[in-house]
Amino acid sequence: MRGPTLFALLLLLLPACKPVKAEPLEAEVVITPWPPQVRPSQILIRVPRSLDLVSVKVVGDMTHAGMIPVEADAVKTEDGVWRVEGFDLNMRGDWILTITAKDGEGTKYVKEVRFTIR
Amino acid sequence: MDLLRQPVVGRFVRWRYSRFVLQLPLLLLALLAIYDGFAGRQLAPKNLATVSVWLHYRGFLVLIIAVLGNLFCSACPLMLTRGLSERLRRFVPQLSWPMALRNKYFVLVFTLIYLFAYEYFDLWASPWLTAWLMVGYFGAALVTDMIFPAGTFCKYVCPLGNFNFTLSTVSPTKIGVRDQQTCLACEGHFCVNGRVDTAHGPEPLSFDTGATAGARYPGCETRLYAPEIESNFDCTLCFNCVRACPYDNVTWEMRNPAREWTEVRYRLDYVLLGLLLFFAGFMNAFAMIPAYYDLAERAAVWLRTQNEAFLLVMAFVVWVGAGLGVTMLVVRVSDRLAGLQDTVWVGLRRWGPAFLPLTFAMWAGHYAYHFLTGWATIVPVTQQALANLGLAVGEPNWQLAALVPENLLYPLQVIILYLGLTGSAYTVFAKARELGRTSSALPMFFYLAVLVVLTLWVLAQPMEMRGTLLDPGSQPGGLK
Numbered sequence: 001m002r003g004p005t006l007f008a009l010l011l012l013l014l015p016a017c018k019p020v021k022a023e024p025l026e027a028e029v030v031i032t033p034w035p036p037q038v039r040p041s042q043i044l045i046r047v048p049r050s051l052d053l054v055s056v057k058v059v060g061d062m063t064h065a066g067m068i069p070v071e072a073d074a075v076k077t078e079d080g081v082w083r084v085e086g087f088d089l090n091m092r093g094d095w096i097l098t099i100t101a102k103d104g105e106g107t108k109y110v111k112e113v114r115f116t117i118r
Numbered sequence: 119m120d121l122l123r124q125p126v127v128g129r130f131v132r133w134r135y136s137r138f139v140l141q142l143p144l145l146l147l148a149l150l151a152i153y154d155g156f157a158g159r160q161l162a163p164k165n166l167a168t169v170s171v172w173l174h175y176r177g178f179l180v181l182i183i184a185v186l187g188n189l190f191c192s193a194c195p196l197m198l199t200r201g202l203s204e205r206l207r208r209f210v211p212q213l214s215w216p217m218a219l220r221n222k223y224f225v226l227v228f229t230l231i232y233l234f235a236y237e238y239f240d241l242w243a244s245p246w247l248t249a250w251l252m253v254g255y256f257g258a259a260l261v262t263d264m265i266f267p268a269g270t271f272c273k274y275v276c277p278l279g280n281f282n283f284t285l286s287t288v289s290p291t292k293i294g295v296r297d298q299q300t301c302l303a304c305e306g307h308f309c310v311n312g313r314v315d316t317a318h319g320p321e322p323l324s325f326d327t328g329a330t331a332g333a334r335y336p337g338c339e340t341r342l343y344a345p346e347i348e349s350n351f352d353c354t355l356c357f358n359c360v361r362a363c364p365y366d367n368v369t370w371e372m373r374n375p376a377r378e379w380t381e382v383r384y385r386l387d388y389v390l391l392g393l394l395l396f397f398a399g400f401m402n403a404f405a406m407i408p409a410y411y412d413l414a415e416r417a418a419v420w421l422r423t424q425n426e427a428f429l430l431v432m433a434f435v436v437w438v439g440a441g442l443g444v445t446m447l448v449v450r451v452s453d454r455l456a457g458l459q460d461t462v463w464v465g466l467r468r469w470g471p472a473f474l475p476l477t478f479a480m481w482a483g484h485y486a487y488h489f490l491t492g493w494a495t496i497v498p499v500t501q502q503a504l505a506n507l508g509l510a511v512g513e514p515n516w517q518l519a520a521l522v523p524e525n526l527l528y529p530l531q532v533i534i535l536y537l538g539l540t541g542s543a544y545t546v547f548a549k550a551r552e553l554g555r556t557s558s559a560l561p562m563f564f565y566l567a568v569l570v571v572l573t574l575w576v577l578a579q580p581m582e583m584r585g586t587l588l589d590p591g592s593q594p595g596g597l598k
Contacts, residue, residue: 038580059516061161063243064583065168066492069516092408093583094243096161116584118411 025101025109026051036095036117040086043072045099049080051109056082056101063094074099092117120369121291122360131357131370134335140193148195148252154503155249163495164516165245166503171252172242174496177489180285180482187370188286191272191279191354196259203264215270222280222387226394229277230434233398237405238430243583269339272354279354284392286350287471288375288478288541293347293359293368300367301345309344309359309368312337320364335362344368349382376541379471380548386463389470390442396473397441399480400573401433407579411588418588426588445470448565456550456558469562472545476566479538480573483531487577490527494518531577539570 030044043058056074061067070090074082082101089095094116101109122128130136147170155167162168175190182189241247255278262271272279295301306313312323315332323334337359338344340352344359344367360368384392404410417429449465458465498514505511522530543563550559 061163062583063162063240064172064488065162065165065242066173066488066495067163067583068492068495068518069163071517091581091583093581094586098161116586117582 025099025111027099027101027111029097029099029111029113031115036089036115038089038092038117040088043074043084043087043097045074045082047080047082047101051080051101052103053082053101053109054104056099058084058087059098059100060087060089061096061098062091063096067091089117119372120296121372122368122370127370131360134333134361137192137356138198140189141195141198144193145195145198148256150500150503150507152249152252154499154506155245155252158245158503158506160245162243162245163492164499164502165248166496166499167245167248167252168242169492169495169499171248173488173492176481176485177493179282180478180485181489183282183285183289183478184482185290187289187291188282188350188353188355191282192356194272194279194354196255196271196276197356199256199260200263200268203260203268206260206264210265213265215266215274219274221274221385222391224274225277225280226387226391228275229280229391229394229398230438232277233402234430234434236402238427268336269341273340273352280391281395283351283353284388284395284474285478285481286353287378287392287474289350290372290375291370292350292373292378293342293344293353293355294371294373295345296367296369298345300365304365304367306364307343308335308337308362308364310337310341311362312358313362313364323362337362349378349384351384351388375475376544376548379474379541379545380552382471384467384471386467389466389473392473392477393442393445393466393470394438396477396480396569397438399477399484400441400569400576401437403480403484403573403576404437406581406583407576408582409579411582411584414588424588426586429588444565445473448561451561452546452550452558455561456553456555458553468549469546472542472549472562472566475541475545476535476538476570479534479541482538483534483573483577486534487527487531490522490530491524528578532574535570535573535577539566542566 026048028046030046032042032044033039045056045058047053047056053076056076058072058074060070070088072084072087074084077083094114097113097115099111099113101111103109122131151167151170154165158165158167162172179190235241239247241251255276258275259271262275263269306320306322308320308322313320313335314323315321315334317332323336335358339354339356339358342352342359344363347353355370357370360370414429414433417432418424421429421432423429446462446466449469450462452469453460453465460468495516495518497518498516501511501514505514543559543566546559546562546566547556550556
């Protein structure tokens, strides 16, 4: 009975396996046009000036398996402001934008925003 | 042609561990997917749970059913719980599955609940819920086959298995027998009862008291008697019958599936399951286009409710109910044209099998789209899941592209649907010819053609993959 008991105990522990949330990036994300539409769009990311970032990457995923993500590197336009032009929001539905920023020391900051294109 | 006569196939199938060899990779994949579903990133396109279940499993399923048969039931890792359920049996009461439920009605209701849950909880978008679904499946298989006789889960409970059974009516293979006379002379009915080799020769396993020490070969899990198998319904292709037959009389033969649609007289519950899967398949595809959400908005205004569960139940009731209602009406017209006065249920058993090829085509067209647009994503999601386990497998490339150019996908879906319609048309005209009134096929044929046109319209629409039935609204000014 040791095996089944262990199995049952492991099963009971499963709910604890909720994933760890990503490290937060304090940032304001603006999509233009808003409300978002199926078309190439501008993504503007405002981060605190105190963060000395060397790169910001934007990845757009839809919520259905099998969808190829849209990826782009943001360009720094002024202190604390990063921008992506022509980000291809190519389908209606739920989107998740993942903004991954790196500073000079290699520290990674991540922010996720969700929105829906009607 | 008997596939078991092919050198490698026959030897492999007869090997007592052949099923385990098929199950093991799927079990390992399922365990990794469950782990990733619970512990990995909760983003459906980037999690092994959602990608493997909602993309690859379903895509390969229709492909293998179309090319070979219901091999996914054969390789089903859920059945690896059998060893554990056998051991646990002594701790729980042994019951027989109620007579009233020895049909497909329980599965029918269960399938409806499952499809409702799929839409309501957006299972396709949630790795965590998908992982729980897999755990639930393993648990349900274990508990059902622990309390009830082995095979009960597959035949009477499993919505997935019954989905496979229904779709495999289009498969080009079927279990059969080489020589009917051998079966007539066989007293042990080993293909059903199983076989144990004793010093006195083979004995039926189900009569064995456990005292015999010889090699044991279980019989058919779903209690199908090989010489009487006309349909792939309820056949899990476990090949137990092949291994249990001491006369090497069981075949895995190539066949024309149209013979099944035209000659087999299905029970009403089987026909209704086929119909439910057709209309549910349509709704499953319809729920991914903007028109569905527009209708939901209008229904919400009309019914003065924002309750999504209620609206979804209404959508299921109205669409599946209307589908069944109109089908009954058309069946009645076809019956009248044939000069028949049977009840509508008898008519459904007569004309309903014509839906089977179309049911397959409906799901195949839909699944093919998803599979072909993102099949290669299995590579980076598996890499990521293994990396989460601490294995060095390289940087995932999320840009791995589709198998087929996107502009070829719709033509492919059209071909699949037309092939389905051809099969359905053949069936209704064959039935009408049998009745001696070819014109009686026309109402059913036009009805099926209209359904195909509607399906093609749905598949031609731009997709909208939204988790909320009603418009979630947009925050003014942007996202924070």
